[in-house]
Structure formats: structure tokens, C-alpha cells
Amino acid sequence: MxxxxxxxxxxxxxxxQLVNGQTQLLxxxxxxxEVTSPQxxxxxxxxxxxxxxxxxxxATVDHIxxxxxxxxPYSDPLAQGMIEELRKxxxxxxxxxxxxNTGKQGVVHxxxxxxxxxxxxxxxxxGDSHTATxxxxxxxxxxxxxxxxxxxxxxxxxxxxxxxxxxINVNGTLPPGVYAKDVVLHIIRLLGTQGGxxxxxEYAGTTFDKFTMEERMTVCNMSIEGGARVGYVNPDxxxxxxxxxxxxxxxxxxxDAAVEQWKSFASDxxxxxxxxxxxxxxxxxxxxxxxxxxxxGVGIEESIPAISDAPTQSERDSxxxxxxxxxxxGGSPIKGKKIDVAFxxxxxxxxxxxxxxxxxxxxGHKVAEGVQAIIVPGSQVVAKIAEDLGLDKxxxxxxxxxxxxxxxxxxxxxPDKLVGDQxxxxxxxxxxxxxxxxxxxxxxxxxxxxxxxxxxxxxxxxARNVFGFASAEV
Amino acid sequence: MSSTPIKKVTGKGVFVPGDDIDTDRIIPAxxxxxxxxxxxxxxxxRDVRKTxxxxxxxxxxxxxxxxxxxxLVSGNNFGCGSxxxxxxxxxxxxxxxxxIAGSFAxxxxxxxxxxxxxxxxxxxxxxxxxxxxxxxxxxxxxTIDVENHKIWYGDQSVPCEIKPGARxxxxxxxxxxxxxxxxxxxxxxxxxxxxxxxxA
Numbered sequence: 001m002x003x004x005x006x007x008x009x010x011x012x013x014x015x016x017q018l019v020n021g022q023t024q025l026l027x028x029x030x031x032x033x034e035v036t037s038p039q040x041x042x043x044x045x046x047x048x049x050x051x052x053x054x055x056x057x058x059a060t061v062d063h064i065x066x067x068x069x070x071x072x073p074y075s076d077p078l079a080q081g082m083i084e085e086l087r088k089x090x091x092x093x094x095x096x097x098x099x100x101n102t103g104k105q106g107v108v109h110x111x112x113x114x115x116x117x118x119x120x121x122x123x124x125x126x127g128d129s130h131t132a133t134x135x136x137x138x139x140x141x142x143x144x145x146x147x148x149x150x151x152x153x154x155x156x157x158x159x160x161x162x163x164x165x166x167x168i169n170v171n172g173t174l175p176p177g178v179y180a181k182d183v184v185l186h187i188i189r190l191l192g193t194q195g196g197x198x199x200x201x202e203y204a205g206t207t208f209d210k211f212t213m214e215e216r217m218t219v220c221n222m223s224i225e226g227g228a229r230v231g232y233v234n235p236d237x238x239x240x241x242x243x244x245x246x247x248x249x250x251x252x253x254x255x256d257a258a259v260e261q262w263k264s265f266a267s268d269x270x271x272x273x274x275x276x277x278x279x280x281x282x283x284x285x286x287x288x289x290x291x292x293x294x295x296x297g298v299g300i301e302e303s304i305p306a307i308s309d310a311p312t313q314s315e316r317d318s319x320x321x322x323x324x325x326x327x328x329x330g331g332s333p334i335k336g337k338k339i340d341v342a343f344x345x346x347x348x349x350x351x352x353x354x355x356x357x358x359x360x361x362x363x364g365h366k367v368a369e370g371v372q373a374i375i376v377p378g379s380q381v382v383a384k385i386a387e388d389l390g391l392d393k394x395x396x397x398x399x400x401x402x403x404x405x406x407x408x409x410x411x412x413x414x415p416d417k418l419v420g421d422q423x424x425x426x427x428x429x430x431x432x433x434x435x436x437x438x439x440x441x442x443x444x445x446x447x448x449x450x451x452x453x454x455x456x457x458x459x460x461x462x463a464r465n466v467f468g469f470a471s472a473e474v
Numbered sequence: 475m476s477s478t479p480i481k482k483v484t485g486k487g488v489f490v491p492g493d494d495i496d497t498d499r500i501i502p503a504x505x506x507x508x509x510x511x512x513x514x515x516x517x518x519x520r521d522v523r524k525t526x527x528x529x530x531x532x533x534x535x536x537x538x539x540x541x542x543x544x545x546l547v548s549g550n551n552f553g554c555g556s557x558x559x560x561x562x563x564x565x566x567x568x569x570x571x572x573x574i575a576g577s578f579a580x581x582x583x584x585x586x587x588x589x590x591x592x593x594x595x596x597x598x599x600x601x602x603x604x605x606x607x608x609x610x611x612x613x614x615x616x617t618i619d620v621e622n623h624k625i626w627y628g629d630q631s632v633p634c635e636i637k638p639g640a641r642x643x644x645x646x647x648x649x650x651x652x653x654x655x656x657x658x659x660x661x662x663x664x665x666x667x668x669x670x671x672x673x674a
Contacts, residue, residue, distance in 0.1 A: 076507070154652065161639055197580055
């Protein structure tokens, strides 16, 4: 019987079985950033251990970098301390650091792929739960804690339990105005925030076959929001075309050999999965979250659920808690909620194609009075290309702020934060209580186009109407 | 590093109600601007416990009756969200060494186990029994018997689940895997040697 990509990559990286039954798994590529690595380097120093494979760890700085000041020292001394600590740890241990002066710095999950570090058939770990992003290339990529960052630095391995595999088939054509972000919000709404616990998600079907690498990354990125630590797409010509010529991609004869090997990692046609789910792409709507978990989403034409709609007491409690926090009325339409802030960026939607798509539609529109709208490129590379294309001018003309690369308002570790109970239309990945920096701040997750529509109308709106999508069926 | 085996955890309990208690709730990201884990205990559940201006909210975690607690009892999907080890570190550093929940998010579970924070699963019904007992008698000792899959409250008990691998690690004191991983170095270079992308 055939094997899945997950099994093949796992087997190629399994070193041995540990006493407790876990596998000692080789981590081929280790990505680090300033938040979850300093304590790990400290633990190494405490035990007088060295970084075993320094050429397989790559660093960048993203969470704490301000997006509106570039001169150090930063106004926040804690942020300055963290970037300096990372600089020192990388220098002391011969680790490559894509620092702010390299033109390559950015959100770790955007930097890895664009540098060609992220490759099919590899294992990738990073002290960040959105590491599954790299699974878009057919890698087994997942988030780890700081003690495991230490383990990877010291041994290039971690102790891990093997996962089951659920294949999610999405077939058909997405309606106009429906994007990869809507696909993943739809999947999480369908399978729940803990539906993926214990699973790796294999995303497949004709919709994924047609997706660009950036679209695949958007979906894989949010696997963890559905409970799945790992999410991946089998590598194909789209993958190879994306990687060809990138700085860390193999060159010449090594490239041809690599492509042959990468192809061999794809799931076999006759392999079986622990579970399979089928989704019809044509049924997916622009999706917006109304609550405090990424699973609490509805289509733009739908209403927010009422407490009484939930079947069990614990679900009724969850809906009630979410409605109270969000200051929404159960049963009211999602459309028309007045927003204060619009944020486009993050490791979910901070790539060039996100900005190109938004620029195409916001041209000629203006951000609504009273709305703060910011657009934050995911990396310096993305920023440079976007600026060369003149996208920044389109955004600024429309009333958006165009910022420097970083995690920005996704997670509140830098100056970009909500204030009080501001409501934010956000292209990021988490709508948890307080996630965007204010303990009472409110987040609604949606695609970049839907954020842009909310920005120019001042309220949650159907982007297909706002921007006049030609063949929209609404 | 081999540590003391953890066969049982005994302490007083406190109920943190809600499903999907995410790691941003356990420790908001704005308190993670640090290069060590020292002092993180102070920020555990910061926004659950306090208002923006620092006044205490009405919550079990602020209730003096539960001030001695060292075991958290909560809902389903506890620890979802970020992979930040800051979350279990802050739990540990605030004086808690076990969590009883309906289920756990995977990364949080792994991070906690590595630190020796015991995470066990109990059914909705059984957690209700425990939380109502805690509410009635906050001074009641709760004992998680890792070996025998039981949670004792007074002289009564309910069953609990713990993943076999985690259970073995806690019982043997090998929950921090680093020493065992270091021993495997020979095998690592062999596995790495067979993979072209691993070559320098």
C-alpha cells in the first residue's frame, strides 16, 4: 500500500524510538526569531552545549520590530534588548541572521519560502505555531516550544509523537471574491478549533492544485487554528516553479536531482488516510469571524448565531461569552458592523499577491472617515517589490498607511495595537480576546479584500458589492 | 535531564471556567518582551484577573479562598493558539503544577509535559463533580494519580486520561528529553547524511 507524504517525510527523518515511545525526529530546517529563542540559547549556555548544525538554523526578527520606525535604538528598550540578544546569539553560534539591514528581514514564515530555505520533503520547526505555513511546499513543518528550540539547537532533533493524517479535499472553482483565506476560515468553521488535534492536515483537490504557492501558504498557515499542528500540500510543478532560482534553492545538476527527489515525497495515489473530508469550493462564501475563536465564523450573507442556536450548554456558554466580548447581538447580520481599524498583513496574508489583489480594487476608493487602515508587508523583499510596482502609492492615495515589514498588529508585541474596545477588520489569524494588544480590543478575521472593503465603507461589507466583482452572484 | 519522577500531584484546586482558553489568555503577548522566563508568573491570566488599569476583577483566581491552589481545572481545548512556552512557564512560575481539562491543544500539552506540568483529561461530568467539590470546600486536597489514571478528591475519585507517552515520561522522570536526545547523536548524523539538503 502507498504512503502519504507525511509518512515518507517522517520515515526519512526518524532517528530512533525513545524510551517513552516517542520518535527522535531530525529537524532539517530550524527557523528562529527573537521571542522564543533567547531562553533556549540561555539553556544551552547553562549546560555548556553547542549548536550542533548551525548551518541548518536561520534567524530573523519579526514580532517586536516597530513598523513605523527604523532607526535603533527603538523607543521600546525591551524590543531593543530582544533584537540585540538575537544578534549576539546568532553571531556567537554562527547562525545566519536576516537582520533589518540585510533587505531580507521579515516575518519568519514569509522569509523562509522567499529565500528558498523552505523545501519539499523536509522537516521544519520554529518556535511559532504558524510554522505549518511551510507545509505549502510539501514539508512537515510545525511549531515548537522553547525547550524544544533548545533541543533542536543542541541535537537537531526533537522528541515527538507521530500524527494521524486527515486529507481535506477541496474541489471545484471558488466563486469570484472568495479567496484562500475564506477556504481556511471555512475549514475551521466546519471542523472546529480542536478538530485537528492529533492530525496532520493534507490539503488536496482541484482547488489546491490550481492555487498559487502564496494561496497554499495562507491555508497551511492557519492549520493550527483548527487544532492541527501540521498542514501540507503535495509538491507539484507550481512548487518547483516557485522555488527555482531562489537564493537557497539547489542550483544546476543539484536542482534536477532535488526536483526528482521532491516528487518522490508526494503522497502515493493508493495511500489511505486516517480520515478524509470533502468540501465543494463553489459553496464557500467570503467568511468573517464574529467571535473569539477562529472557528466562530459565518459567510458575509449570514447572521451571527444566537445563543439558542447552539446545541449544547457548553456551546451556548461559548457563544454567550463571545457575543458579550464582541458586543454583538445574536441573530444580527454580520454585515454592517462598524469598524475602527483595518489591518492587512501578517504571516497569513502579508505576501505580494495579497497586496496586488487589494491594490487592484482599492484604486479610486478612500478609507472611510474615522477608520485607521494599515498595510504591512510581510518582509523587506515583499516591501521592495510592492514599492517597485507602485502599490504603496496606490494604498497611500487611498488613505492606508504603508508600513515596514513585521508582525505588526497581528499580536501586540510592537507599537501597533488596538486601543480600548476598538473593532478591527483584520487579515491576520487569531481573534482571541486581547490578541491585538488591548485587553478589550475586538478582532474580526477575513480576507485582505474583505478588510479593504471594510476599510473603505467603515463597516463589515461584502467586497464583491463594494468593488463590483464582474461575475459576482450576489 | 533526568528529574524526579512524578507519580502523583497533590494540591488545592481552582476552577478557570471556559472552553478554548488560548495561550494569549494564559499570558498576553505584551508580557513576552523578555529574554528569560523569570517573573512570568506575575502575568499569568493577567487580563482575566485584572482590568486594563490593574484593578482586580471578580474571578476565582482572585478569590482568597483559592489562593493556595496549585491545580487548575478548566474546559475543552485548553492552551490553544500560540506555541509559546511562556504559557506553561507562567503557570509553573505562578505556583501551579497541574491542569485538569476536557482536552488540551497539542503544542501546549507537549510544552507542559516537558516542564513536568501534569496535564490530564477528565470528562465534563467528572470535572463538574470536582469543581463543585472545590467550590464547596476550597481547602480540599485534590490528588492526580498519574500512575492509576485517577483524580482523588477527599476519599472519592473520578477517572482521568493521560497520553501514554507523557505518562511514561512523568513516571520515569524523563519528561525533559534532552539527555536522551543527546545520546542519539550518532544516529542523527547517519539520518542527516542520507538527506542532500542537510549537507553543509
